[in-house]
Amino acid sequence: MQSSADLEPTVRIRELKKDRVNFVLENVDLAFANSLRRVMMADLPTVAIDTVEVVSNTTVLPDEFIAHRLGMIPLVSTNCDEAIRNNRDCTCESACEFCAIPLSLSVACSDNRTLNITSDHLQYDPAVFDQSERGAEGDETAKRIENFGHPVGKNDPSVPPVLICKIRKGQELKVKCLAKRGLAKEHAKWSPCSAVAFEYDPHNKLRHTTYWYETDSRAEWPLSDNAREEEPPRDDEPFDFNAKPQRFYFEVETDGSLGPQEVVMKGLQELQRKLANLVLNAKAEQEPELANGVLSGGGDPGTNASGPGAWSVTAGGWGASSAADGSPAAAGWGGSPAVTAAAGGWGTSASPAGSGGWGTGASPNAGGWGTSASPAARGWGSPSQQASGWNV
Amino acid sequence: MNAPNRSELFVLEDGEKAVEIIEDTKIPNAATIKVVKEDHTLANMLRAQLLASPSVLFAGYKVPHPLQPYSILKIQTDGTVTPADVLTQSCHRLIGTLSTLEAKFKREFSFKDVEGAAVSEDPYGVPSTGGPTWPGGRDYLDF
Structure with a gap:
């Protein structure tokens, strides 16, 4: 730990794609790397459909089933910190343009064939709001990008839409949804990450794990690709019980609601x-x-x-x-x-x-x-009126 | 059934103290710090950083119950600094590490940008792919 604290942390991005980033983090503590992983998975706000009002549902799926599926659809959440406020912090009665994204879906099948209801059918629809009430004025709406809160990949032919339900002739589905901001600690649908791979010590030199085996663990357990980055242990090498993990291999895969770059940077800022x-x-x-x-x-x-x-x-x-x-x-x-x-x-x-x-x-x-440009803040205060003194 | 609302795991209630420092009466230079609405993410990282400090004799944390949204840090120092001060120092150090890391990430991402290896970040924050990469995932500074 001492040694890793002395060195500067380094990072090397091995691969960066539209929805994923693969990087190697070095000279940090295991606990630090794990905190980064945890914060990227669970502490970054995104928007997801949170309330669904079913107007009519004559499909084969029950209302709850459809509501759950709607909630899982990733919505574009770029700059979620500023572009939307928490519904619970908003001064409006139930929901308004500052704390929710109104979406509606209305599909009926009149042809003699099966119709797929997909996320592409979700429309931005301000009529979902009760127009009479709004929260305190804010600049949230100005900070939104054009398709904020819309399903990821809508109007992009290269991205297949998310299937919600299949209907036949005579069936219809009409729902009004409100997408709200939230954290994955509340529900996993708000996680920007679909997966975060995290590995260290691919040769198991530190013996943080034990492999079960029939006859020979080396023959039976294939090495990961990350093992190529590190020296394999020699057979005569004694076990170094003081060794600490130094290199951490990450692959952050997002569901598209945030870009991988935004996830990593926001994760560091959140910490x-x-x-x-x-x-x-x-x-x-x-x-x-x-x-x-x-x-x-x-x-x-x-x-x-x-x-x-x-x-x-x-x-x-x-x-x-x-x-x-x-x-x-x-x-x-x-x-x-x-x-x-x-x-x-x-x-x-x-x-x-x-x-x-x-x-x-x-x-x-x-x-x-x-x-550090990051943990910027306005306003700070103590929640405790009568903090008991502790001065030494 | 009787589980508390999930949002109570991370939203500080009105008038609730975010941090409580309780000095230990029986052990010298020791304190228990209750961090409300934080979990392993913060506490474990801090524990590791505290242990790296030479003046810390003991540092440990626990999250007593997953449904109770707080974690407890116990710190004992050798008397040269108070536990609260060493906690503050560790926080500063971690913030320092994080901000250097942030700068390095920014640099790395921008290299990927100019190479056109992956990102031409459009206004939606969604990078597009395509273009060549250096062998072995290195960038030109490595040569």
């Missing part, structure tokens, strides 16, 4: 956001007087998953104020004046805590906060 949140909240926990100051100003309800007092990945804050090195207090934290006022208190009272405050911040290999 940073989680860590930054932890640091902020730990500080607030230690210094209650600070937390109170923050509370009066900060409290952005948070557009992201972590809710109130969280960092939102979306806006200015950290990334923008790259001058933060050295003078964290002056750089200001967010848009509202109240927040800036609180930040002044932050800068001064952060330093006695011992870790040297923000700008001077610990990490040797990082440019600190300012350089």
